[in-house]
Amino acid sequence: MNLSMIADEYTHDPFTAFELGTKWGIRHYEIRYAYRWRVPNAPGWVAERVAAAVKAYGVSVTAVSPGLFKPVMKTDGTKIPISVDTRDEIRRHIDQLLPGYFEFAEQLNTKAIIVFALPKPNDSAADKPPPIVIDTLAESADKAARAGFQLLLENGPGSWADTARATKALLDAVGADALQLTWDPANVVYGNLPEDPVAEGYPLIKSYVRNVHVKDAALVDGKGVWRMLGDGAVDWPSQIDRLRQDDYAGFLTLEPHLQYESQVNLVEKIESFLSRLRELIS
Numbered sequence: 551m552n553l554s555m556i557a558d559e560y561t562h563d564p565f566t567a568f569e570l571g572t573k574w575g576i577r578h579y580e581i582r583y584a585y586r587w588r589v590p591n592a593p594g595w596v597a598e599r600v601a602a603a604v605k606a607y608g609v610s611v612t613a614v615s616p617g618l619f620k621p622v623m624k625t626d627g628t629k630i631p632i633s634v635d636t637r638d639e640i641r642r643h644i645d646q647l648l649p650g651y652f653e654f655a656e657q658l659n660t661k662a663i664i665v666f667a668l669p670k671p672n673d674s675a676a677d678k679p680p681p682i683v684i685d686t687l688a689e690s691a692d693k694a695a696r697a698g699f700q701l702l703l704e705n706g707p708g709s710w711a712d713t714a715r716a717t718k719a720l721l722d723a724v725g726a727d728a729l730q731l732t733w734d735p736a737n738v739v740y741g742n743l744p745e746d747p748v749a750e751g752y753p754l755i756k757s758y759v760r761n762v763h764v765k766d767a768a769l770v771d772g773k774g775v776w777r778m779l780g781d782g783a784v785d786w787p788s789q790i791d792r793l794r795q796d797d798y799a800g801f802l803t804l805e806p807h808l809q810y811e812s813q814v815n816l817v818e819k820i821e822s823f824l825s826r827l828r829e830l831i832s
Contacts, residue, residue: 707741
């Protein structure tokens with residue numbers, strides 16, 4: 551299986567990220583943050599340096615994840631909230647931000663853009679999304695199709711696509727070829743959601759999967775924590791077997807999230823995570 555890595559998982563400097571990553575044998579990268587900003591929602595020089603680093607190391611970009619329909623980070627580090635109730639902000643994401651994301655992706659020679667369902671109140675049932683959630687993704691997918699891009703919805707806790715069941719309901723409702731899925735089983739575990747993401751969730755959404763985020767998570771006193779691959783609750787051997795059985799041809803994208811637990815010896819931890827993944831798929 552093909553491996554990709556989210557570069558900012560171990561450093562926000564893309565030059566350092568690619569220097570280390572290429573030494574580990576990784577030639578494909580998903581772009582998310584650089585120099586603390588979620589690019590390209592940043593001063594112009596940030597995106598320019600990302601593009602320069604990609605060119606300098608000759609790596610390929612599998613997807614960009616600029617945070618469409620998540621709170622957008624401003625240059626001062628604060629965020630602009632977004633929800634189903636902030637219709638003006640939703641329009642800004644579709645009319646102003648999305649075209650800029652197309653330009654950024656084009657600059658990095660990728661056609662894949664990771665997007666999110668809008669944030670969801672904790673007391674709402676995710677598998678019954680309101681029309682605005684469906685319409686927002688449908689309009690974005692239409693714009694992407696006409697521009698020659700593919701959107702990859704990422705499931706995540708706190709959004710209208712938290713479990714696989716909710717994600718399937720949303721993707722089915724949109725029904726657009728230009729909207730497929732970045733599948734992240736660990737997000738289901740981390741969110742303490744009522745679903746086994748591999749045994750119960752994956753069969754529901756497997757036809758939509760075009761990218762897979764690889765990380766591991768567990769619950770400690772009912773709260774999600776990130777874990778080294780194999781030390782959490784995600785049944786990754788089974789997940790990889792199922793992907794192989796389904797002739798999955800996309801990327802396994804490393805997103806360890808170990809920096810959120812401790813940054814001590816982070817590079818060493820990333821190397822161990824990568825080594826464990828390679829053992830699983832060998």
